[in-house]
Amino acid sequence: MSLDGTVVKNLVYEFNNEILNGRIDKIYQNNNNEILINIRAQGKKYRLFISLSGNPRIHFSVLEFDNPQNPPAFCMLLRKHLENGQIISIEQYLMDRIIKININSRDELGLDTSKGIIVELMGKYSNIILIDNNDNRIIDALKRINFNVSSVREILPGLTYNPKDISNGIDPCDDIDITDLIIKYPDNVNIKRFLLDSFTGISPQMCEEISYRSGLDLNINIKDLEDNELSIFSKSFDEIFSLIKTYSFSPIKIYKNEIFKDFYSIDLQNLNNNEKEFHESISEIIEEFYNSKSIRDSISSKSSNLKKIINKDIKKISRKIANQSNELNVALNREKFKIYADLLSSNFYKINKGDEKVLVENFYDNMKEVEIPLDPTLDGPRNASKYYKKYSKLKNASIYLEEQIDLGKAELNYLNSILLNIDMAESPDDFDEIYEELEKQGYIKKRNRKLKRKKNTEENYLIFETDDGFKIYVGKNNKQNDYLTLKFANKKDLWFHVKDAPGSHVILKDDNRNFTDKALIEAARLAAKYSSISTSSNIPVDYTFKANIKRHPSKKPGLVNYTNYKTINIKKE
Structure with missing residues (x-):
């Protein structure tokens, strides 16, 4: 996802247009990684959402969040320093993924204070840091970082905050001669590596766009560029960042196979028109994207878990049906045991206790001789009775097995229909219905949870x-x-x-x-x-x-x- 310096610059531009000079009304901390700030500005109410979870981001939100009854310590600290404060400026450091919101408020003694809340959107290193603007002293951070965690940079109360510790690249919106920069660059690397290593806020997405507009392959080494290629590259670079420098943003949603897969703040010409959709607010795009992604991820996870359960049951039932079918084949061959019993009943005189077999004429098959196995511990009548009982038992078993096989096949049809239901599920509510059904049918244990679902x-x-x-x-x-x-x-x-x-x-x-x-x-x-x-x-x-x-x-x-x-x-x- 391309939440890079360009997108952050667009966000800062949007925040300044909407909440500059606004007052902070209430602050909430939903969990260990999320902060929600309610702001009143221009006669409207805004909800600024900051998340450091798997997809670090900041944007306006219209969604409702569950807030704990007992706010965490960091939330209470933010309330103490920032509530009722006025937002006097919102800045981006260079063109990096660092946003600083400066707030004027009053302390416990009624004295004017200036605080800054800094949002660093740096993947797993993301953080929310509260500082005193008078001396850049760190008051506290959502994530405290000591040397046991990072040998490069500590984030602890009392230390001085310095963004240069993590961001020292060139701002691509500065007035620079990129041709001269390439000529003087010490290493012979490809264009993509040059862009990513030299500048702050440039993402692979941006590299692809520069490559498309210049017509140059990103894998070409910079020292191999001809003069005309350098000129074209420089022109494309300047063309893009002149738009960004003047806040000429064109937020887009990016679609792949009709699925909302990404976003960006300028028109990406390397995409087809059917792959992008223009929108006025980058903040709204980001919220919609991560909400839809969250739903897709949740659906994917639930789908995978349910399919494992169902496929396990399908294998078990299929094995059971196979075994029952083998037993049924034996049961369906039961007629020979009745024939044995009838033939023995007509030839008791030929059988002595201790005989292991007897040869008799089969009056069911043109008097052909047939050898019948005997139980040597039984006499003729009891051997015949044993075969009659075996025949009767197999007859009853075949009826039972046929019923069980039909039930097993119906159950397989049902489980396969569940697999189809899983593939067709489009929302968490759809999956809750499937879970509820499987609980009632006894395929999964009942979960202790309250379902918040729509009626009917x-x-x-x-x-x-x-x-x-x-x-x-x-x-x-x-x-x-x-x-x-x-x-x-x-x-x-x-x-x-x-x-x-x-x-x-x-x-x-x-x-x-x-x-x-x-x-x-x-x-x-x-x-x-x-x-x-x-x-x-x-x-x-x-x-x-x-x-x-x-x-x-x-x-x-x-x-x-x-x-x-x-x-x-x-x-x-």
């Missing part, structure tokens, strides 16, 4: 409308599928589902008109799209009236039986 989440299904006005409803998970099919749909509605595979329940709503072929095809296409075989070249979709749908005997969510159906084949376009 079963009604968060997808709704479409055909060109000729028919409404189509698509379930995103088993809860929604059950609701649509078993509660929402009426007898005259058409129900669609991909054949012999997990998929969404799709309802084509009756509105007292004859269903058009176009509506049927569109509903079938949606059933194919929202299924586990959506990428197949030819997808069969069954459809029938809702009156022909019944809940599956297994009672598993989302599983039904249906009759009197027709099939539409959807071919991939």
Whole structure:
């Protein structure tokens, strides 16, 4: 993510336009890494959010945060020094990722004081530092750093704050002759390394843009540049940073495969128009980006964890079905044991106790001789009885095994539908529904938590409308599928589902008109799209009236039986 010096300069510009001369109303510390400052400025209320978590950032926020009843010590310190204070300036150090907010306030004696809150956005070295502006003395920091943590720079109360300790590069917005700088540069490195090592606030994203505008490969060594190439490079560099120097920002959202993947503060010409979207506020872009990223990361993590659980159960049930199928094959071959029993019953005179086998004529097979194994500890009648009992036991076992195999297959279908539900989940609420369902079904332990979800989440299904006005409803998970099919749909509605595979329940709503072929095809296409075989070249979709749908005997969510159906084949376009 490109929260580099250019983005920080854009943020500082925006902050100065919005909250300069504003007063600090209240300060909160949500956790060990986040500070929220409420500010009143220009008749408005602003919430300045600072985070040092995995993605260090600062921006205005419109979101609500949970604040602890007992504020941490650093939060109380900020309140003591900054609350009711007036913001007199907001600065960026050079063009680095360091922002300083200067605040005038009064101390306990009513005397005027000048404090500075410094936000360093330096990856894992990020920090929030409170200093006294009179002597740059550190009052305290969110993260205290001693020599046991860093041998380069200490951040402790009483020490003097000096940003040069961590940032001593050239400000690219200064008046510089980059051609002269390259000529005098001591090392022969490539263009990218030269830019990153020489200047503050330049990111790989910016390097790519300079490369695109100049037409020069970043891997070219600077000492190999011809005079005309140096001129082009210098012109492109000056063109970009003259925009930044004059605050001519054009904040953009960057999309990859229609997903909001990054952002920047100027128009990146190396991107296609369909990869970027312009916006007025860089702060709003940053908040939206990290919120959406947080949701994506959360969804990815939950998806991975749930899939591990479900796939483990699928493997276990598949092994169980395989073993039961082997047992069933044995049970289905039970007829020979009844034949043995019948033949022994007709040949008791040939059997003596202690015999291990007997050769008899099989009147079921043209009197061919057959050898029957015997239990030498039993006489003829008891050997026959033993075979009759074995036959009866296998007959009962086959009935039981067939039932269990059917239940196992239904459970596999159900678990595969859960995998599809996971892939279709778009929000934390969707995953909470899946977790809740799996808890009820006994696949995972019940979690001790309170779900903050919207009411009637079963009604968060997808709704479409055909060109000729028919409404189509698509379930995103088993809860929604059950609701649509078993509660929402009426007898005259058409129900669609991909054949012999997990998929969404799709309802084509009756509105007292004859269903058009176009509506049927569109509903079938949606059933194919929202299924586990959506990428197949030819997808069969069954459809029938809702009156022909019944809940599956297994009672598993989302599983039904249906009759009197027709099939539409959807071919991939």
